Amino acid sequence: MAQKLEAKGGSGGNQWDDGADHENVTKIHVRGGLEGSQFIKFENFEINHLNDEHLVSVKGCYDNISGVIQALQFETNQRSSEVMGYDDNGNNFTLEVSGNKITGFHGSAEANLKSLGAYFTPLAPIKLEYQGSTTGGRPWDHGIYTGVRKVYVDYDKNGEVETRQDGDMLGENRVLGQQNEFVVDYPYEYVTSIEGTGDIGSGSSNRVRSLSFKTSKDRTSPTYGHKGERTFVFESRGRALVGGGFAIDAIGAHFAAPPIPPPPPTEKLQGPGGDRGESWDDGAFDGVRKIYVGQGENGIASVKFVYDKNNRLVLGEEHGKQTLLGYEEFELEYPSEYITTVEGYYDKVFGSESSTNKRTSPPFGMDAGVSFILGKEGHKVVGFHGKSSPELYQIGVSVAPITK
Structure with a gap:
């Protein structure tokens, strides 16, 4: 089932929705105007x-005042389009879901494009062709799993097992039959x-001589x-290694959507x-x-x-009672921005302000009473709790470790 990511950009305009009942996006055309992108039609940047x-992400920028989208850039798993439009210090946004591809778009428009959202579906597993000699050795195929936890490598020298690392001997006291491992x-x-x-x-002389592995944390094995x-x-x-196969003379690989880690x-x-x-x-939520x-x-x-929970908006309930003074708002540039601390004053709760990894919100309420700070080093705020009746009497936070 496709996942619908909310539209980014300004408010207003006529809503449109191409739906998600497509296998792929093949072409994209964007026309610019004096105020920004005038329209978007999916038939020019060819994929x-x-x-x-396949299309994996869209980066864009919209004007702070008019809300019109100023620039768009489309990225596939193989390349990036040119920036279509101009980035003039507006609000940046990204539409992307790890391990998924874009199969449809939605948004709003008037004379200009006001907002853009996307539908995402998981990437199908693929099997990459073997490298090396396929005429020798005994074929094997581990098949497809959800991920790879550990890699072992053995070496052979004149019929005897020998352990090496980076091509160099580990020493005279090496253990025969020992395996190198990369966890x-x-x-x-x-x-x-x-x-x-x-x-x-070609033939049996074309053997695999060395291997190294790279991970999502920018680590590289020996x-x-x-x-x-x-x-x-x-x-x-956008995919992760989930299996491999053939023979010691050759190697192939299976790639599929990366694993979804449990919440911290x-x-x-x-x-x-x-x-x-x-x-x-x-x-507690994702942010x-x-x-x-x-x-x-x-x-x-x-x-x-x-x-936000799994790239979906979750609107919390109102706590306390709204007055004729209405609400003030503080919007974060999620997911790149997150709350690190909440500062306030209380008799009840007179006033508060929030600090993120990028900036500090305007102060809300009155600067009076006993001050407090809520936060934990290396953590971000992912939820709120407290006490209220007609007014807010107490507020606390749920925090989770900051992960990249």
Whole structure:
């Protein structure tokens, strides 16, 4: 089932939706105007899906005042388009879901394009062709799994097992039959590519001579074996290594969508404030997208939050009671921006402000009472809890480790 990522850009305009009932996007055409992108029609930037090329992300920029999209750039698993339009210090956004491809778009437009969203579907597993000699050795194929946790490499010298690393002997006290191993921190890390070398030739003389592995954390294993004259690479952008096969003379690989790691453990930081009102807890999410703070005569009357969970918006309930003064808003540039601390003052909760990894929100409420700071080093805020009745009496946060 396709996943719908919300449209980014300004508000207003006529809504349009191409749907997700497509296998691929093949062409994209964007026409610019004096104010930005005038329209978008998917038939010009050509994508060769017959060569396993597919659209994986869209980067864009929209004007702070008009909300019109100023620039767009499309990326496939093999290349990037030119920047279409101009980036004039507006709000940047990215449409991307790891391990997925774009199969449809939606958004809004008037005389100009106002917003753009996308539909994503998981990448299908692929099997890359063997490299090396396929005429010798005993064929094998491990098939397809959800990921690779550990890689072992043995070496042979004149019929005896010998362990080497980076092509050099490990020492006179090496253990026969010992294996070199490269451990992957699965599911938080996965193998993204294999680089190998072989002989230049054909038949049984064209053997695999060395292998090395790269991961999603930019780690590279040692080079196992002696480097040959010919280099080959197994890689499929957006996919992870999930299997391999053939024979010791040759190697092939299976790639599929990368593993989805479990959410990091969360921790509740109890908030100060008054002990009146009813307790509430929004829970823990992947991050915070927007904060609404309602003003009252005595300070903060109500709050509500917009969260993100698996690239979907989750609107939290209103806590407290909105007054005629309405709400003030603070929107984050999610997912690149996240809240690191919440500072405030309380008798009830008179006022508060939030700091992110990029900036500090405007102060909400009144600067009076006992001050407090909620936050933990190396963590980000992923949820809120507290106490309220007609007004906000207490606020606390749930935090999770910051991961890249």
